[in-house]
Amino acid sequence: MPATEKRGGSGKAFRKYWRIIFYPLGMFPAIWLLWQGQNGQLGADPINAFERALGLWAFRFLIVCLMLAPLRWLTGLNFLRYRRLTGLLAFFYAALHVLTYVGLDHRFDWRVLWRDITHRPFVILGMLAFMMLLPLALTSNLVSLRKLGRGWKKLHLAIFPAAALAGVHFFLAFKTLNALSAFYLSVMAVVLVLRLPKWFGRRRSAAITR
Numbered sequence: 001m002p003a004t005e006k007r008g009g010s011g012k013a014f015r016k017y018w019r020i021i022f023y024p025l026g027m028f029p030a031i032w033l034l035w036q037g038q039n040g041q042l043g044a045d046p047i048n049a050f051e052r053a054l055g056l057w058a059f060r061f062l063i064v065c066l067m068l069a070p071l072r073w074l075t076g077l078n079f080l081r082y083r084r085l086t087g088l089l090a091f092f093y094a095a096l097h098v099l100t101y102v103g104l105d106h107r108f109d110w111r112v113l114w115r116d117i118t119h120r121p122f123v124i125l126g127m128l129a130f131m132m133l134l135p136l137a138l139t140s141n142l143v144s145l146r147k148l149g150r151g152w153k154k155l156h157l158a159i160f161p162a163a164a165l166a167g168v169h170f171f172l173a174f175k176t177l178n179a180l181s182a183f184y185l186s187v188m189a190v191v192l193v194l195r196l197p198k199w200f201g202r203r204r205s206a207a208i209t210r
Contacts, residue, residue: 019085026089029057030096051100052173055126056184058093059170061086062163063188070194084140087159091137094130094166122172125165132162163192 033053036042042049065086068079106113116123136156138144145152167188174181 018081022082022085023089026061026085027092030054030093047100047104051097051105054093054097054100055170055173058090058097059166059184059188061090061093062159062166063184063191065090066159066163066195067187067191070191073194088137088140091133094133098127098130122169125172126169129162129165129169132158132165136162160192160195163188167192 033042033050037046037050040046042053065083068083068086072078072080102108102113106116117127118124136159139148139152139155148155167185170188171177171181171185177185
């Protein structure tokens with residue numbers, strides 16, 4: 001009996017404090033990349049390596065965020081409590097990716113940045129994906145959920161087109177389909193295909209209830 005109570009107590013403590021553990025853990029790759037950059041371990045073009053690595057981590061967390069629901073449908077394992085965590089981490093790395101591109105890569109040269117944003121397809125798609133993720137990150141809190149009501153779910157459906165745009169941006173950024181890009185793009189494609197019926201079902205329900 002005491003052992004059972006101990007296990008139950010530790011389980012409740014974990015459910016209460018898991019954010020304190022997993023948020024810093026999710027930020028560790030960024031800290032590790034910064035450390036590598038400071039110590040000259042990112043190769044001959046450290047800014048480009050840093051920028052690409054941040055983008056890759058953003059894509060990884062976006063995939064994990066989207067695959068939590070299919071994982072529950074297919075296996076019965078419920079990790080949906082981590083959906084907000086992984087979504088916010090995806091945005092965190094996407095924001096660092098954009099800041100690196102603007103501040104370190106182009107040194108806030110707005111003329112060059114404007115030319116990129118208006119003429120380079122992979123930059124345009126990446127910026128569109130980021131701008132679609134921005135309102136989702138800003139409303140990923142209980143206050144916004146209460147204020148927006150049903151509109152909150154409609155707004156957060158934007159994660160699907162944002163993920164599709166991010167996938168195309170990811171592919172174009174690599175220029176060639178290598179083993180790394182092929183793996184992550186394949187996983188994202190499978191996740192999106194699995195989520196499409198749910199997405200269309202929610203859109204249909206929303207249209208009926210209008």
